[in-house]
Amino acid sequence: MTQTATYTEQQFIQDVKEVFASTPDAHSQAHRIAQHMQRMLAVPDWPESSIRAQGGGEPGSYILHKDKEQGHPAPGFVLLAYINEPRKPTDIQAPHDHGAAFVVYGIASGGTIQTRYRWEYSENLEEQPSLKAWQEIDQAPGMAAYFLPGEIHNTQRRTDQPTVYVRLTSQDLGEIWRHRYDPRTFSAHGFKSPDGPQQ
Numbered sequence: 001m002t003q004t005a006t007y008t009e010q011q012f013i014q015d016v017k018e019v020f021a022s023t024p025d026a027h028s029q030a031h032r033i034a035q036h037m038q039r040m041l042a043v044p045d046w047p048e049s050s051i052r053a054q055g056g057g058e059p060g061s062y063i064l065h066k067d068k069e070q071g072h073p074a075p076g077f078v079l080l081a082y083i084n085e086p087r088k089p090t091d092i093q094a095p096h097d098h099g100a101a102f103v104v105y106g107i108a109s110g111g112t113i114q115t116r117y118r119w120e121y122s123e124n125l126e127e128q129p130s131l132k133a134w135q136e137i138d139q140a141p142g143m144a145a146y147f148l149p150g151e152i153h154n155t156q157r158r159t160d161q162p163t164v165y166v167r168l169t170s171q172d173l174g175e176i177w178r179h180r181y182d183p184r185t186f187s188a189h190g191f192k193s194p195d196g197p198q199q
């Protein structure tokens, strides 16, 4: 049996806790947690086995772990698993950030297109800045992708099959303010959402 095959969710959580305990640097934490998450995603039937263990299986979100001791910038990281129906072609998600937290997404089946945005400013202060998409990632099963504090992104799930994925946030997003951005007007609206799909 390979080392990957023996990796368990319990070990993954422990590795994440050790990352948080080892440094206060979110840049380093997110990168290292993404490596551990990819190792976890290589284990067949994860996170589906964990979802089934709590009686789940229907589309929705499932709490795999809420931590009281570790996180960034304060204790409280959260690991959720999701089963999402295929995205409707008309269903466009807005760009958003994750406040002071970072997020690591991992795809188990299905897939998403992750788009990164940045603000573009004119030198003329009479013009408001606009959001420009600058990177697209085709996130396939087995891949982790992370977004650092303040980063703006959006996700488009596949339209032809369900997507099963996990999301580790360095804080409980039900408790911190972040923003959603109108892709046409670039207006920013604060919100809190503990478990919205890929938000």
Ligand SMILES: [Fe+2]
Residues within 6 Å of the ligand: 096, 097, 098, 103, 153, 198, 199
């Ligand atoms: Fe997000």
